[in-house]
Amino acid sequence: MTEPTVFDEIFSRLTPERVLHDPRSTGEGVAVAVIDSGVERAILEKRFADRGQPFQPIDGAVFRPNVPTPLPYDGHQSSPHGTTVADIILTVAPRVTLYSADVFGPQGTCEVETVVAAIRHAIDVWKVKVINLSLGVPEHKLQQAPRRLLLQRTIEEAYFRDVLIFAAAHNDHPTTRSYPAAFAPPLISVDKSLFDDPLRFAYVLREQIEFQAHSRGYLGPFSREPATSWATPHLAGIAARVLSLKPDLKPFEIKTILYWLFKAGAKSA
Amino acid sequence: MSETVLIVDDEDGVRRTFHDWLTGLPDVRVFAAGDAEAALLIANEQPIDLAVLDWNLGSGSDGLRLLEDLVDFQPDIVAILVTGFANQATPLDALRMGVRDYLDKNQDLNREAFLAAVRRQLDRIIPLKRQRELNRTLAEFRDAVEKILPLVRGSSALNEPVPLPAAVHSLFRFLLQSTGAADGALVVRHAPADGPEQMAAYGADGRRLDIGAAVFSRSLASCLVSLQEPSVMTDFSPDSLGGMELMPFEQNRSAILAAALPVGGSAQVVLELFDKPAFTDADKRLVSATSDIAAELLRQAMAERQTSRLLFDAVEAALRATDTVSETLNTSPPATPPAPDILAKLKRGLSADTNAVTDADTGLRLIEAVRELALRYGPPAVDHCVRVVENVKKLLDQIQG
Numbered sequence: 176m177t178e179p180t181v182f183d184e185i186f187s188r189l190t191p192e193r194v195l196h197d198p199r200s201t202g203e204g205v206a207v208a209v210i211d212s213g214v215e216r217a218i219l220e221k222r223f224a225d226r227g228q229p230f231q232p233i234d235g236a237v238f239r240p241n242v243p244t245p246l247p248y249d250g251h252q253s254s255p256h257g258t259t260v261a262d263i264i265l266t267v268a269p270r271v272t273l274y275s276a277d278v279f280g281p282q283g284t285c286e287v288e289t290v291v292a293a294i295r296h297a298i299d300v301w302k303v304k305v306i307n308l309s310l311g312v313p314e315h316k317l318q319q320a321p322r323r324l325l326l327q328r329t330i331e332e333a334y335f336r337d338v339l340i341f342a343a344a345h346n347d348h349p350t351t352r353s354y355p356a357a358f359a360p361p362l363i364s365v366d367k368s369l370f371d372d373p374l375r376f377a378y379v380l381r382e383q384i385e386f387q388a389h390s391r392g393y394l395g396p397f398s399r400e401p402a403t404s405w406a407t408p409h410l411a412g413i414a415a416r417v418l419s420l421k422p423d424l425k426p427f428e429i430k431t432i433l434y435w436l437f438k439a440g441a442k443s444a
Numbered sequence: 445m446s447e448t449v450l451i452v453d454d455e456d457g458v459r460r461t462f463h464d465w466l467t468g469l470p471d472v473r474v475f476a477a478g479d480a481e482a483a484l485l486i487a488n489e490q491p492i493d494l495a496v497l498d499w500n501l502g503s504g505s506d507g508l509r510l511l512e513d514l515v516d517f518q519p520d521i522v523a524i525l526v527t528g529f530a531n532q533a534t535p536l537d538a539l540r541m542g543v544r545d546y547l548d549k550n551q552d553l554n555r556e557a558f559l560a561a562v563r564r565q566l567d568r569i570i571p572l573k574r575q576r577e578l579n580r581t582l583a584e585f586r587d588a589v590e591k592i593l594p595l596v597r598g599s600s601a602l603n604e605p606v607p608l609p610a611a612v613h614s615l616f617r618f619l620l621q622s623t624g625a626a627d628g629a630l631v632v633r634h635a636p637a638d639g640p641e642q643m644a645a646y647g648a649d650g651r652r653l654d655i656g657a658a659v660f661s662r663s664l665a666s667c668l669v670s671l672q673e674p675s676v677m678t679d680f681s682p683d684s685l686g687g688m689e690l691m692p693f694e695q696n697r698s699a700i701l702a703a704a705l706p707v708g709g710s711a712q713v714v715l716e717l718f719d720k721p722a723f724t725d726a727d728k729r730l731v732s733a734t735s736d737i738a739a740e741l742l743r744q745a746m747a748e749r750q751t752s753r754l755l756f757d758a759v760e761a762a763l764r765a766t767d768t769v770s771e772t773l774n775t776s777p778p779a780t781p782p783a784p785d786i787l788a789k790l791k792r793g794l795s796a797d798t799n800a801v802t803d804a805d806t807g808l809r810l811i812e813a814v815r816e817l818a819l820r821y822g823p824p825a826v827d828h829c830v831r832v833v834e835n836v837k838k839l840l841d842q843i844q845g
Contacts, residue, residue: 212670218686218687253666254666254667255687255688394683395667396667396685397667397675397702398684398686400676400677404673
């Protein structure tokens with residue numbers, strides 16, 4: 176029997192019970208941006224009120240193609256997707272400071288430049304630590320090299336500024352890849368799976384995908400249907416819980432901790 | 445565009461002098477004639493804008509009589525009469541015929557006075573001439589567009605390779621067979637940046653479906669646009685719907701498998717399959733794999749429609765533009781009430797109708813009111829008017845049982 180090393184000692188202490196179930200592990204003090212189709216604030220407020228939980232105010236902005244300055248967020252969604260995503264994050268980490276970046280708008284489409292503007296705004300203005308991207312840009316929209324490079328550089332910039340981006344893998348399509356998930360790493364691309372506990376997740380290394388998270392939502396049409404769009408905010412919420420215990424963690428540290436939390440959880444199971 | 449001035453004077457010296465004085469004017473073509481016959485020959489060759497006419501042309505002819513003949517060639521012609529007998533002229537008649545100025549040979553008729561008189565008239569003629577020219581080209585353009593319109597419609601009907609209903613029908617025939625779904629629908633939403641949102645739905649047979657008062661942002665389809673992967677819905681409780689509203693064809697379903705089709709542009713298309721006891725992951729993968737081909741098929745069908753619609757829009761916009769320009773130029777015929785004889789005929793026709801249940805005056809009043817409405821506010825106002833009449837009828841039917 177080999178003597179345990181210092182790493183074994185350190186990692187053996189990193190258990191889901193100690194990290195994710197710590198009473199302080201609520202997302203408190205962690206700013207998270209949901210770059211999506213907007214958030215219907217009143218619906219979430221009501222859900223929190225029904226549960227008797229205090230509700231952290233949600234701020235945000237609306238980003239539109241060819242509009243250089245973000246428009247004010249009026250508390251409404253462009254479509255329900257973003258609200259379902261925000262609800263998952265708030266269910267997992269109810270004390271996070273949530274920002275909604277609506278990049279879809281009435282047109283129902285999101286352009287690469289709009290997503291880039293929202294990411295930059297989330298980093299520069301909102302100073303977030305976590306960005307949730309449950310949206311995908313289809314491969315054909317990134318045929319132009321400058322566009323592709325713009326998105327990739329923005330993702331890298333987030334990493335180098337200690338902001339961790341979680342992106343939905345959208346990996347079901349047989350022929351095309353979904354971006355920005357395909358840029359992983361430096362972001363974390365999240366695949367879908369079903370777990371008995373929404374705080375559980377798995378490390379399953381595949382091409383450009385490392386993590387699987389619980390993929391059922393709790394609010395809105397199609398939310399009960401497993402989707403990478405719902406898996407992503409679960410893992411983003413879990414990261415926010417981790418960060419609320421140590422807010423200065425760097426993206427690679429969070430990833431390592433997530434990895435070891437999974438290992439410990441699997442071992443105990 | 446240059447203006448044409450014709451000098452008619454039987455005195456060679458005077459004629460040459462006038463000609464020399466005018467030769468220096470920019471954009472003015474000058475013709476000269478010694479008598480009425482030569483003048484009419486020139487007028488027959490090109491339109492004359494301004495005639496400088498000698499009152500007394502010799503041989504019993506005079507400038508005013510010549511002007512009468514010139515008007516036959518060029519109804520808008522304007523004239524300056526040069527006379528030594530201004531007091532003998534009949535100004536009112538002359539004015540009516542197009543004489544706008546007199547120059548008196550017995551006074552000091554020098555170059556400056558002559559050119560000033562000619563310039564004064566040209567300054568009035570030029571804008572009027574431009575307007576006439578614009579009206580003429582506008583009328584030609586309108587004629588051309590009106591001739592093109594049926595051709596555009598005809599050729600688009602012939603060339604449309606994949607009509608949208610046929611494309612939708614083919615798509616669903618394949619998907620219903622492959623998945624075992626009972627029915628399906630396609631929700632199409634077009635949201636141009638500069639126009640109002642338009643939404644339509646098609647059934648599995650390709651026919652248009654009633655969408656009620658659906659708003660895209662509160663529809664199931666809008667959820668799918670951002671979701672980007674095929675998804676199944678089996679729980680239709682209010683909690684699950686989360687404020688979303690089902691369209692009539694989505695109601696009372698046991699399951700909906702839906703997926704967004706990446707058609708691109710400002711259109712969003714969502715495919716919905718209904719009522720298989722349990723949609724499987726294989727169904728979702730099939731829909732996912734089909735989505736690109738389906739999107740391409742629809743893109744072509746919609747692009748074809750779009751092209752035709754754009755052509756129609758362009759042609760109709762062109763026609764509307766001609767109306768607007770004509771109105772701006774104040775040249776379009778004003779919206780006058782129907783001529784009395786037409787009204788009288790209508791009245792006779794109405795009174796002669798044995799089925800008429802109202803008197804002719806009332807009927808005419810209604811027709812005239814609708815006509816005025818159409819003139820002022822266009823066809824939508826008439827549509828509204830018809831709806832109001834229908835509603836009144838319904839109301840009265842209800843009251844009377």
